[in-house]
Amino acid sequence: MSAYEENESKLWRKSKENPFVPMGIAGCLAIAGYGLWKLKSRGNTKMSVHLIHTRVAAQGFVVGAMTIGVIYTMYRDYVVKPREEQSPAQSK
Template structure:
């Protein structure tokens, strides 16, 4: 796709979000987990600060990696399953 295919007033983030909707979902999950972890910081009990931060980091990274994995699987499904099916239908109609 060339840059002429897009609206000139559209932001790069919105264009990328439309192409791969799992990136903003991963970013939102990351921000949500970090915000929740920071809110729970005072009520962490006897847990050391470093352990709490490590758990928060692992959860946030897991959310991002999970969103990326789902995005890659969706992209592969779209490219290798849906596209060939559409091409086959187009050939059958001719």
């Protein structure tokens, strides 16, 4: 048997630990879908350039979500937890 529950997938477990994972996936898929939808009305732009711009936008969103997730995790681990540990010690 594995280290986590049988019915719980790895994606679901990671999503609980870091809520920015599904946000990054959803944003990437949304931007890629929007880029494909706008493909028919790209105007004078070459298809390869349009696809490159869509890819860069999707990757930028994912990198931004990862950055925000790392900052949030560091804030939670290094600012909030030390305050919680100091609060009970000061009240004694």
